[in-house]
Amino acid sequence: MNSITLTKNLIDQRKQAELDNYLKDIWDQVWTNTGELSYAKLRLLKVADKIKNISQMGVDFRNKHILDIGCGNGMALMYLRKYFDIVGVGVDVSGVVVNELKSNINDLKLSFSVGDHRNLSMLKSNQFDIVLSFGVIEHFEEYCLALCEARRVLKLGGILVLIQPHLLSFGIIQECLLRIRNKWKFGKQKDFSIYGYRSILKHTGFRDIRHMTKVPYRDMWITRILDAIVKFAVPMWGHYLYLIAKK
Numbered sequence: 001m002n003s004i005t006l007t008k009n010l011i012d013q014r015k016q017a018e019l020d021n022y023l024k025d026i027w028d029q030v031w032t033n034t035g036e037l038s039y040a041k042l043r044l045l046k047v048a049d050k051i052k053n054i055s056q057m058g059v060d061f062r063n064k065h066i067l068d069i070g071c072g073n074g075m076a077l078m079y080l081r082k083y084f085d086i087v088g089v090g091v092d093v094s095g096v097v098v099n100e101l102k103s104n105i106n107d108l109k110l111s112f113s114v115g116d117h118r119n120l121s122m123l124k125s126n127q128f129d130i131v132l133s134f135g136v137i138e139h140f141e142e143y144c145l146a147l148c149e150a151r152r153v154l155k156l157g158g159i160l161v162l163i164q165p166h167l168l169s170f171g172i173i174q175e176c177l178l179r180i181r182n183k184w185k186f187g188k189q190k191d192f193s194i195y196g197y198r199s200i201l202k203h204t205g206f207r208d209i210r211h212m213t214k215v216p217y218r219d220m221w222i223t224r225i226l227d228a229i230v231k232f233a234v235p236m237w238g239h240y241l242y243l244i245a246k247k
Helices: 003-013 024-032 039-056 075-084 095-104 143-153 171-180 194-203 218-233
Strands: 065-069 087-092 110-114 128-134 154-165 207-214 240-246
Touching (some): 065 075, 075 087, 075 110, 087 095, 143 194, 154 171, 171 218, 194 207, 194 240
Parallel strands (some): 065 087, 065 128
Antiparallel strands (some): 154 240, 207 240
């Protein structure tokens, strides 16, 4: 069973009542389960929790036309399609995962293309209500080009949602240690603080910028504990930086 089929099965198993009481049952399992959650289940947990957090920041996903840049195995769009009745487009640099998505997802309201955050020329301007980009732009130098492309495909008044690793977190130390041990798997990465990201977003024409920070999930348990301690004194501290901006 490939990851996309597994993801579809996991999402299909979720009950509608969970939409009204976000993740209670899954979190109960997290805190009481002494074993390890499978990678796919943990990814679904993270995606659902991130969507909950974005919704609490005032973003309404229902019936929206949404672009997910760096969509991976399509988990976020499949989740949003089921619970928020979206029309979704996923773009990813990996042709392998895009081909798998096209082979496994038979939904006329979801489509997938190979593409790069810095060049979305296959997409028309001014068509999306929401653009999602979770942990993508830190992996290359052309941040402004990527954000300009996201802005171009958004409708006037459309919303960009970024979730980025935050410089103001102990996660940067964990990354350095992994690099030293040759266990870092994500290639080039440059993290910014909230101040850096706000400056880039303003420079590329976005407005009404809001942010929120969260400590990491339990798979980064040391960073989670340390970030939580510092966050009591420094509210902007935290590994996950959520940014919401309007075109």
